[in-house]
Amino acid sequence: MTNALEIYQLLPKTNCKQCGKATCMAFAAALLSRGVVVDDCPPLKEDKFKENYEKLSEIITPAGEASESGMIVHTEKCIGCGNCVVACPVNVAEDPYGAGSGKAPTSDNVILRVEDGVVRLSNVSQCRRFGKNKILCNGCIVTCPTKAIEFV
Amino acid sequence: MENEYYVCTGCGLLCDDIEVELVDGKVSKVNNACLKGVARLKECERPAECRIDDAPASLEDAIIEAARILKEADSPVIFGMGNSTSQAQKNAIEVAKKTDAYFDDTSSFCQGPVVEAILENKIRTCTLDEVRDKADIIVYWGADPSNSHPRHLSKYTYFPRGKERQRGWEEDRTAICIDVRKSDTATICGDKFYQIPPQADEELLNAIANGLSGKVPKVSFGMGPKKILELANMLKKAEFGVICVGLGLVYSLEEIEPLVRLMDKLNEVSNFHLIPMVGQYNMRGSNHNLYEETGYINRVKFTGNDVEHGAHCSVVELLRTRTVDAALIIGSDPMSSLPGSIAKELLDIPVITIDPCNTLTSRKAKVSIPTATAGSECGGTAVRMDGVEVEFKAMTETDRMCDAEILERIMGEL
Numbered sequence: 092m093t094n095a096l097e098i099y100q101l102l103p104k105t106n107c108k109q110c111g112k113a114t115c116m117a118f119a120a121a122l123l124s125r126g127v128v129v130d131d132c133p134p135l136k137e138d139k140f141k142e143n144y145e146k147l148s149e150i151i152t153p154a155g156e157a158s159e160s161g162m163i164v165h166t167e168k169c170i171g172c173g174n175c176v177v178a179c180p181v182n183v184a185e186d187p188y189g190a191g192s193g194k195a196p197t198s199d200n201v202i203l204r205v206e207d208g209v210v211r212l213s214n215v216s217q218c219r220r221f222g223k224n225k226i227l228c229n230g231c232i233v234t235c236p237t238k239a240i241e242f243v
Numbered sequence: 244m245e246n247e248y249y250v251c252t253g254c255g256l257l258c259d260d261i262e263v264e265l266v267d268g269k270v271s272k273v274n275n276a277c278l279k280g281v282a283r284l285k286e287c288e289r290p291a292e293c294r295i296d297d298a299p300a301s302l303e304d305a306i307i308e309a310a311r312i313l314k315e316a317d318s319p320v321i322f323g324m325g326n327s328t329s330q331a332q333k334n335a336i337e338v339a340k341k342t343d344a345y346f347d348d349t350s351s352f353c354q355g356p357v358v359e360a361i362l363e364n365k366i367r368t369c370t371l372d373e374v375r376d377k378a379d380i381i382v383y384w385g386a387d388p389s390n391s392h393p394r395h396l397s398k399y400t401y402f403p404r405g406k407e408r409q410r411g412w413e414e415d416r417t418a419i420c421i422d423v424r425k426s427d428t429a430t431i432c433g434d435k436f437y438q439i440p441p442q443a444d445e446e447l448l449n450a451i452a453n454g455l456s457g458k459v460p461k462v463s464f465g466m467g468p469k470k471i472l473e474l475a476n477m478l479k480k481a482e483f484g485v486i487c488v489g490l491g492l493v494y495s496l497e498e499i500e501p502l503v504r505l506m507d508k509l510n511e512v513s514n515f516h517l518i519p520m521v522g523q524y525n526m527r528g529s530n531h532n533l534y535e536e537t538g539y540i541n542r543v544k545f546t547g548n549d550v551e552h553g554a555h556c557s558v559v560e561l562l563r564t565r566t567v568d569a570a571l572i573i574g575s576d577p578m579s580s581l582p583g584s585i586a587k588e589l590l591d592i593p594v595i596t597i598d599p600c601n602t603l604t605s606r607k608a609k610v611s612i613p614t615a616t617a618g619s620e621c622g623g624t625a626v627r628m629d630g631v632e633v634e635f636k637a638m639t640e641t642d643r644m645c646d647a648e649i650l651e652r653i654m655g656e657l
Contacts, residue, residue, distance in 0.1 A: 173398070
């Protein structure tokens with residue numbers, strides 16, 4: 092997964108403040124949490140930063156795709172292996188003999204399931220990364236062989 | 244929630260928990276299957292057409308022409324089988340007997356040696372259900388199931404909770420990957436990934452065996468004795484271990500003996516099993532059916548009641564030495580999968596293909612006969628990669644004939 096420093100390296104690093112942030116590092120952090128978009132940095136659109144601009148646009152997927160818990164599934168990378176479906180602690184608790192045992196989910200309460208070869212989200216509010224008592228669970232991220240799942 | 248489950252015929256894993264949605268009698272949505280399975284179960288992008296030479300033909304004429312080619316040929320070869328139902332395979336063996344043909348399947352350049360060793364009881368094996376319920380050490384050697392069998396880890400080996408493995412993968416199971424490159428599966432295995440140079444598998448097999456016998460394991464490549472001992476100790480402590488053998492290991496071994504030796508050694512000190520990572524959904528079925536009939540798993544030649552067997556009967560050798568004068572290819576695309584220099588020999592002989600999809604081989608064939616896709620359009624039985632027979636039923640109706648029926652009709656014409 093990308094981090095703020097990686098993004099910072101691709102920014103102009105001039106701290107010009109045109110984006111409204113105090114420093115380029117602050118802009119990088121805001122970009123990572125999808126508080127701003129790549130286009131909010133005017134110097135980045137200049138010709139000399141063209142390559143960096145393209146790279147950043149590739150790394151930073153629009154926040155519109157993210158669920159309420161901040162989860163983004165890169166459907167073009169997902170192969171539908173179902174590792175996340177089986178490893179997800181919420182799925183195991185809700186459906187121990189279906190999804191938790193490697194079989195097809197038998198409960199409507201699971202939060203991840205594979206449909207048409209790609210993982211789909213449902214019941215997002217049950218995700219451990221959601222709500223007041225959220226924790227940084229990474230069960231679905233570390234088990235993904237193609238790094239198709241990301242949280243912002 | 245009561246669901247009807249189907250079996251996926253996308254690979255040798257034969258997942259039996261697939262849900263489908265139909266629109267106008269066609270599969271529109273496939274749930275729980277991986278991308279590979281979805282691609283197999285939905286219609287082919289280009290279905291095969293019924294053709295003789297380059298002209299469209301009726302099914303009846305194509306079958307008669309196919310039978311004529313086989314009858315007139317002195318030594319035809321029947322090849323493919325990995326994507327056919329068990330009944331179709333049995334029928335194909337009958338056709339081979341009738342026409343004194345060579346018979347070979349894709350296992351001759353795939354998992355053949357391993358399946359043979361298992362059928363001859365040289366190697367201990369187990370079922371995938373046992374792996375799910377009991378296994379604590381899972382070794383992927385030369386295999387990358389994340390790409391070849393996407394649901395292998397999630398449905399059976401590493402991630403699911405099993406009867407004796409209730410605490411999940413972090414605590415209860417260890418997945419080890421031994422490969423020449425950091426594959427997607429190796430990424431999941433994390434620090435349990437052992438990278439070796441190509442062709443070094445035999446050396447590592449022997450080194451691990453040495454480590455298990457208390458000797459200092461040495462290899463010529465940059466893996467220290469400490470690291471190998473660490474691996475050997477992990478295997479030694481297994482309560483129920485399984486080695487999933489991929490093509491990477493099979494291809495790098497000249498013969499299977501070093502693997503058999505390691506398995507014997509492992510079973511002296513611990514409890515280990517082996518499962519071949521069979522690719523096509525019923526390749527192992529073909530091995531089983533031919534083994535029952537002849538005592539060999541592949542590469543045979545029928546002459547009257549006699550059966551000849553040997554490396555010279557493999558499809559690659561037959562084409563290379565130009566021994567055959569016609570080919571019946573069932574559910575396989577050798578023109579795409581064999582090396583170009585070998586595959587081009589197929590251009591010089593009359594080829595009959597029986598396939599649901601339009602492939603390079605079917606485009607170049609003299610006779611192309613379309614069939615229903617097993618798994619979605621016709622039912623049957625198949626043998627899973629661990630040797631368990633799985634029955635499956637059709638999801639949709641079709642007017643296309645199943646491969647078993649087409650072979651029966653060809654047999655009738657003969």
